[in-house]
Amino acid sequence: MKARAAPKRLGRTALEAALLAVIGGLLFGATRVFPDAGGTGTIAAVGFLLLAGTLVSELVDVLKLPHLTGYLLAGILAGPHVLKLIDHHSVERLSSINALALALIALEGGAELKLDFVTKGLKSLGWRRSCRASWSS
Amino acid sequence: VNALVVLMGLLVLSYIGSFLVSGHVVRGVGLPSGAEYVALGFVLGPYVLGILDHTTLASFEPMVHVALGWLALAIGLDFGFTEDRRVHLSSLLLGVFSALLTGAATVAVTMTILRRFPITATRGEAWLLAGGLGAVCAETTRHTVRWVAERHGARGKLSNLLGELAHVDDIVPLVGIAVLFALTQKTDHIAHVPYHVPAWGWVGVTVLLGLLLGAVAALLMGREFHVHTTWGVLFGTSVLAVGLATRAGIASLAVTFFMGVAMASVSPHSQALRDAVAPTERPVLLPALLLAGARIDLHVLRVKWVALLVVAAIGARILGKLASGLLLRGTRAARGASSAIGLGLLSSGALSVSIGLVYALRYPGLIGDTVLVASAFTAIFGEFVAPPMLRRVLVQVGEVTETKPEGEDAAEGA
Numbered sequence: 001m002k003a004r005a006a007p008k009r010l011g012r013t014a015l016e017a018a019l020l021a022v023i024g025g026l027l028f029g030a031t032r033v034f035p036d037a038g039g040t041g042t043i044a045a046v047g048f049l050l051l052a053g054t055l056v057s058e059l060v061d062v063l064k065l066p067h068l069t070g071y072l073l074a075g076i077l078a079g080p081h082v083l084k085l086i087d088h089h090s091v092e093r094l095s096s097i098n099a100l101a102l103a104l105i106a107l108e109g110g111a112e113l114k115l116d117f118v119t120k121g122l123k124s125l126g127w128r129r130s131c132r133a134s135w136s137s
Numbered sequence: 138v139n140a141l142v143v144l145m146g147l148l149v150l151s152y153i154g155s156f157l158v159s160g161h162v163v164r165g166v167g168l169p170s171g172a173e174y175v176a177l178g179f180v181l182g183p184y185v186l187g188i189l190d191h192t193t194l195a196s197f198e199p200m201v202h203v204a205l206g207w208l209a210l211a212i213g214l215d216f217g218f219t220e221d222r223r224v225h226l227s228s229l230l231l232g233v234f235s236a237l238l239t240g241a242a243t244v245a246v247t248m249t250i251l252r253r254f255p256i257t258a259t260r261g262e263a264w265l266l267a268g269g270l271g272a273v274c275a276e277t278t279r280h281t282v283r284w285v286a287e288r289h290g291a292r293g294k295l296s297n298l299l300g301e302l303a304h305v306d307d308i309v310p311l312v313g314i315a316v317l318f319a320l321t322q323k324t325d326h327i328a329h330v331p332y333h334v335p336a337w338g339w340v341g342v343t344v345l346l347g348l349l350l351g352a353v354a355a356l357l358m359g360r361e362f363h364v365h366t367t368w369g370v371l372f373g374t375s376v377l378a379v380g381l382a383t384r385a386g387i388a389s390l391a392v393t394f395f396m397g398v399a400m401a402s403v404s405p406h407s408q409a410l411r412d413a414v415a416p417t418e419r420p421v422l423l424p425a426l427l428l429a430g431a432r433i434d435l436h437v438l439r440v441k442w443v444a445l446l447v448v449a450a451i452g453a454r455i456l457g458k459l460a461s462g463l464l465l466r467g468t469r470a471a472r473g474a475s476s477a478i479g480l481g482l483l484s485s486g487a488l489s490v491s492i493g494l495v496y497a498l499r500y501p502g503l504i505g506d507t508v509l510v511a512s513a514f515t516a517i518f519g520e521f522v523a524p525p526m527l528r529r530v531l532v533q534v535g536e537v538t539e540t541k542p543e544g545e546d547a548a549e550g551a
Binding site: 012015016019022023026027030033034036041042043044045046047048049050051052053054055058 | 199202203330331346349350353356357359365366369370372373374375376377378379380381383384385386
């Protein structure tokens with residue numbers, strides 16, 4: 001079963017990579033041909049980053065790399081220093097979205113915290129600190 | 138006031154309003170297509186209370202583009218389907234013909250006025266204005282037909298037919314704005330395009346871009362439906378489509394509409410996609426309608442002959458829908474219905490106001506403002522006339538019994 005599933009997965013990955021290349025090509029063409037009037041480039045940038053983030057994280061899964069690596073890779077490739085699909089202005093305009101995303105990550109992190117675990121951790125930390133203080137004195 | 142704070146306030150207001158209208162508190166008082174949100178937006182906007190000023194509205198512009206694109210995507214996904222079944226071909230043809238007839242009547246009447254009275258500077262602008270008015274006056278909103286059917290418990294051939302007509306006629310105004318936007322491509326905007334593309338070529342670009350991105354999204358979602366990947370792909374491709382369309386100066390609403398159509402045709406999960414996207418429509422729609430209302434500048438009516446033009450557009454819409462009603466009466470489903478059936482088709486809403494808003498963003502000034510004002514007035518007028526007329530017709534054909542709607546009985550009993 002495993003032997004049959006592997007090529008299928010590889011085929012799927014190749015298809016995803018090819019489709020991402022098509023979309024990247026579309027955006028590349030659009031950025032070269034049409035001027036960015038009134039921040040329209042930012043909308044396309046957000047769309048591409050969302051899509052590329054989702055797909056590249058799936059692609060790096062095959063190489064057993066963490067999803068975060070995929071997101072970073074997508075950003076580096078699409079950014080103003082490599083393929084220039086997203087220019088400096090769009091990156092600056094996305095800073096408010098960065099703040100919102102960070103706030104959401106922090107919120108999610110807070111919601112997933114288990115109080116029992118935190119209390120145990122704090123107790124252990126307090127115990128170690130007091131031990132260290134008495135040792136050094 | 139901070140734009141983000143205003144946005145949060147708008148969302149909270151929208152949800153409170155949505156709760157009141159859909160719940161039992163003031164059931165039957167609210168307008169089914171959400172025209173009250175346009176009115177609320179107008180009151181909050183820079184021309185009345187000034188809570189939303191011009192700068193705030195400008196900062197919301199990209200979000201408005203994305204929201205309207207998402208609505209058009211939802212319409213495209215649902216195109217040709219009603220309540221999980223395919224629309225009959227005869228209904229498709231009748232719905233498209235009805236919208237074309239009304240749109241053409243509006244263009245003809247408004248062009249006659251524009252030729253007689255000098256409202257616009259050039260003939261090209263006159264066609265652009267008349268075309269925009271035709272686009273916002275063409276359709277019948279599916280929300281009102283569904284609202285009337287659900288509220289009065291209507292079941293039968295005529296309710297089904299009306300529901301189908303209201304579903305399929307959306308294609309006419311969307312293709313209409315695709316053509317209008319393509320014909321008015323700014324020369325400096327497309328100066329770097331390596332090949333000469335004729336105006337009609339841009340219509341093809343609009344349709345092809347939508348179909349291509351829709352097919353790509355469907356392929357990326359694959360055969361198995363994974364929620365995480367689906368939302369990422371769906372939202373990513375639709376935002377990208379809006380971005381590419383606005384950058385290329387073509388109609389983003391038309392691009393995402395055709396994207397939705399392609400996705401529904403290619404993806405094996407079309408039903409699951411419709412089920413996933415449908416609940417997001419109203420939460421996106423309400424803030425968009427509020428922002429559309431906030432952009433309404435009634436001062437445009439002070440420009441000589443513009444008020445007459447708006448009234449004439451609404452009059453032409455009435456004539457067009459009455460003529461569509463006459464055609465409808467020839468069908469087996471509408472046998473026994475009076476001529477009021479045409480007036481029952483007069484409701485317009487989300488799509489018309491969205492087109493009005495897109496027009497106002499693309500053609501700021503007299504043309505955009507007039508089309509947006511006309512779309513709002515058409516929606517408000519239609520909401521007051523169409524639901525009672527629809528109910529009357531459905532009573533005539535025996536699909537609704539002459540009893541008080543549910544909820545009212547319960548309220549009186551309490």
